[in-house]
Amino acid sequence: MTAETTLIILGASGDLTSRLLLPALGQLLAREPQRRVKLHGAGMDDWSDDAWRDTVRASFRTTDADAAFACLSGTTYTRADITRADELQAILDAAEGRPALYFAVPPGVAAAACEALEHVTLPAGTVLALEKPFGSDAESAARLNEVVAGLVPEDQIFRVDHFLGRSTVLNLLGVRFANRIIEPVWSADDIASIEIRYDESLGLEGRAGYYDRAGALTDMIQSHLLQVMAFVTMEPPSSLDERDLRDATGAVLRATAIWNDDPAASSRRARYTAGEVAGKHYPSYVDEPGVDPARDTETLAEIVVEVRNARWQGVPITLRSGKALGHLDAEVIVRFHPVRHLPIGFTGDPGPSVLRFALGPDTMALELNVNSGADPLHLERATLLAELGEGALKAYAEVLSGILDGDAMLSVRGDAAVDCWRIVQPVLDAWHAGKVPMDEYPAGVSSPAGWPQR
């Protein structure tokens, strides 16, 4: 059976491939066995086809891994240095159907490989899937955009952000645009503030080689959280197709800047010291293997931005993410203004309404004030909770499904990738200039001392 697509994973022996991509492919094939996909792995390791097949089969952690594996139209492996044009050409020449090149390699290697592709003949319909971080600042991202734009059209370029494949993130669109009661209150007139938080209990987990150069701001806020923010704040698109949705995302990111243009006052950073998270001991970040203390890398970052348009002007939007915190605390929190006038006679004041979207386990909660208790005029908080469950496909399976279908709707467009760097650059500069202190927190607490607690 001829494959419709050959998925070529470059960086086949890496962490992303074994931990996320291959299990996601297994899940996708178990669910959609009619897909005709050939899988090819390429990397620096000297593996045989059989060794690669064993890795693939072991990584297909679906309920029926063998059945999912049987769906593949073939699985092969080549040892290759993907920064070399001749080695890339050989891989592409052997592909069946449409090749989809997935760069599961460090960002510098991906950029070098794209430059090598300028000297390769690409089969029609070739798809390029690039992981984050896309570039290391606005200039390098723009340069990488130019390189890839010279290779294939924009709708064949997938700048992967797996948060866009998360069901709760997609649910933001459903709740906003499919409910007549929401959109009329979705602006600065009714919303006082927005917070997007992704506090993780995981620490460095052996990823110093990448993370120590990135830090929390680049690892999470520059990419994932700004994309989530765009879904929360975009204007309603006329359709969910790739162009309309990404136009809306691009427009809102273009309107976004650091609050008051004051990066020193609108950002905080901190780094974990030794402590315990759920019974597991973590050394101080600076004592983790592979960390260079001279780099001054933060493991917790917070910035405040604003969207400068008629809908959102004046609403502070806080983006925060960190590692080795007490527990996973991942939410989009929309806080409404208080009512204009509370009729005299009510007692109790639970505060304004709040809408929360938890990013795992996925729930949505609307906190309202009600007076249904023993004292009929006493206001109390009531929460309407919806358990959303997981989407049918986990985030990376959703990403792969878009790549295999050639639907770029859930990937980051080039202009948005550059804008995300433009938004955070003033903060990076202020931190680099020492204008914002590096706070500390023992691993396991929920926030550094002196930061808002909850």
Ligand SMILES: NC(=O)C1=CN([C@@H]2O[C@H](COP(=O)(O)OP(=O)(O)OC[C@H]3O[C@@H](n4cnc5c(N)ncnc54)[C@H](OP(=O)(O)O)[C@@H]3O)[C@@H](O)[C@H]2O)C=CC1
């Ligand atoms: N791991 C994760 O959880 C996530 C990773 N990402 C992104 O995915 C990308 C890959 O990350 P990750 O898997 O963690 O990194 P790893 O370092 O674990 O894997 C990178 C792979 O690329 C291979 N490689 C390096 N240079 C070349 C080359 N010239 N030719 C061929 N292969 C090469 C490496 O081979 P060798 O080891 O032999 O050098 C290794 O197999 C990064 O951009 C990262 O930011 C994104 C989200 C999550």
Ligand SMILES: O=C1O[C@H](COP(=O)(O)O)[C@@H](O)[C@H](O)[C@H]1O
């Ligand atoms: O891309 C990344 O995301 C993960 C968090 O996402 P999750 O879906 O695995 O919860 C983060 O831990 C990692 O540092 C970052 O590179």
